[in-house]
Amino acid sequence: MTYHPEGATASRRGFLGLVGLTAAVAAGGGLLSACSTPTTPRPGSGGATAAAAEKLTSLVPNFTAFSGATPDIPGTVSTLPGVPDYAGGFTKYPANVVTALSTKQGKGGTYKAMTPLWGPLPPPLSDNSFFQDVNAAIGATVEFQIADGNTYVDKVTARLAGGDIPDIMVIPSWEIDKMADFNIAVDKAFEDLTPYLQGDKVTPYTMLAALPTAAWQWSVWNGKLMAVPFPTEPYPYALLYRKDLFDKNGWNANPKNADELYALGKEITDAKAKRWAFGDIHEMVWPIFRIPQEWRYEGGKLTHKYETPEYEAMLEFMRKLFTEKLIHPSVAGSKNAGEKELFASGQLVVYRDGLGGWKDHLYQQRPKNPEFNVGAFPLFAFDGGKPIMYHNNAAGIFTFIKKGLPKEQVEEILGILNYTAAPFGTKEFETYMYGVEGKHFTRDANGAPQKNELGLKENTDTYIFLGGRTLPTDWVAFPDAVKANAAWQNASFQYIEAQPTDGIRIQRPSKLSGLQVPTEDKFTDIMRGRRPVSDVKKIVEEWRRDGGDEARDFYMKVLQDNGRA
């Protein structure tokens, strides 16, 4: 998978990212109509937009902290504009789970909500006691229209085009980036929430008021607050390693520069023993080589990461790892090799993953192998100097409300989203995440809820996608890992590199997004030894010609408009 900075997530599969939209109003009264071609990128700069930071501040709800459960390990409050906070870690389940909301949020209404799902489908509302009980607790009926998360953009695009909008529609930011004219569709399809939430108007919705301001700023389109955000974590990924195997073999889990990383790869890799050092780690090698997350502004010029000498140096380093076979052959041979399985089996011992992968491995492997452990390499730079790290946008998923609903219904839906914004350590969170105690979940020795058989059958991720809440490290079953994870996140925060556009809400030019996969495929050819390194300049020139320069002009204008250039 490819990481796309600036929330500019083109697609995990290139072809999906190339579905186009046009702005023409469809004859059938739809919002968008198009002859969408899944294989041809659309010309034009898409719906690229930018909103000034100051304007964003005046639109968003006033922040009021919620004094719920306090994490055992404090997090880090971000001082960088647009960069999410780290919410801290819980090494034990909160002793007092508080009730966050004193009144029922629903008023008996029934609403259809479209949410993505990357997992097995739960039984429908009529056969699902988890849905029924959570709805009863909320005081309104949410009827989920679950859609396959992998083809979500197609479904969203079609429904927007057909004017077939559910009452509540959840759209991840990486899908929005694929929709060229989303900034037009958003006005036609969804309710402007500014009159309901701006400034002090958010007061009745105490949980929504506790969402980070940076996340709300990311919910602004066309100068209006259009959605309720799901705040993200600060880091896109880390270099995870098999701590148990490193400890056992005495390998260096704290490489200080690129040479030490390479030496570590040579030491670990032993093809005869079916053990390789790395998965495809190149996206973590970007910050190691101090490649900017996307743009570097220097001396009045914007330089894209592909154009930097650091990028070429990174390609040469990765090429060395590939050609010397320090990367697992299945990973080298296939884009979609099962890195997680290979990591779990010990066939590769270092790979790049989101910090959530750490938790997955522990839940899956610890019960079978108590020794199993994961760690993350402390950040370092290729030359042993000060490292840099990338950051996520402040919000990753958005919940929209259908345009034209009566005021009372919009308010009731906001009440529902207020309920599902209750964070970890609240009764409401337990309810919408786990259902009813004794019926859908029991508590483990730590007091943490664990789904029982009915819970596993009926409860998949649904309410979690409605609105959002901050995400602490809450794997209380593994306090040692929580400590290590929280320590890594807190220690790494100082290295997050500010980007020239931080704090400005930018809808990425779709042409730039469309270029990303084909261009990086060419760079992959270089890394894997299928093209010479000398081709870099040619690839960069093609990138500039096909939309890179146009994107540069767009970003330069954004900086100028905001007094940053």
Place this chain on the structure above:
Amino acid sequence: MTALPSWAERPSPAGRTAKGLLLTLIVVSVLFPIYMVVLTSLSPQEAVTKAGGLVTVPDGLSFGAYRELFAGGVATRSVLVSLGVTAVGTTISLTVTVLAAYGLSRPGSVLHRTLLFTVLLTFLFVPGLIPSYLVVSSLGLLDSYWALILPSAVWAFNLVVMRAFFMNIPKEVTDSARIDGASEFRILWRIVLPMSKGVTAVIGLFYAVGYWNAFFNAVLYLNDNAKWPLQLVLRQYVLQGQSLITGQASVSSIPGQALPPSLAIQMSIVVVALVPVLFIYPFVQKHFTKGVIIGAVKG
């Protein structure tokens, strides 16, 4: 004694051995992936972890993956939906295709050139996602099982193949029936179709496999999850956890997120999806070659 041409000579023992080896290799390359899929689906989780992927050497036997797959009732219902859609869809598709192909194969039938041209146009201009959605929406088919059948009821390729086959039936046969007073429907039913069992079986198989495997119409047109067909339900298992872009709120960072299903479950799904096709195929295979080739080469 006349020398045989080289291709008619009895092959040398070495040649025969080489051919045998080559054929064995081809068979193994086809069967081995299926063997791995079936074996992995029947392996306990420990064996899958140990193998670091697909299991190649048996290491324990477990039906846990199949039990888990069918535990919730969702997969079971979706099997019924898929069977229903496949049965009804194939019947409708075959009926319409036979009637249309017969009509278009009779020179002089009303507007047959125009209609044929229209059908052939769909080869060149495939409707896009949005226009298709708008048509289905305006016909009021959203969220109905008909949305899984009607948009793909006739495949132009099948229609053209069948028409070509019908055109190949000697005119004398149909003319003699006509002289005896048979109507067009009677000619089709009593004469043409019995002579076209092969192509009908093959086209029927194409349609059935198409309906059985289809999932994208369901992705687009069905909002009610209770109506999801098997392939879409199974897809959710197979692709779980592979979806979110790294760098966004990853699924796994969400508290309470179900862990990705084991490879064993994913492979059990592949087996479930494969079985009906594997079951039907041998019964239709004998018609396959002659059915398609005859129709395809004579136009």
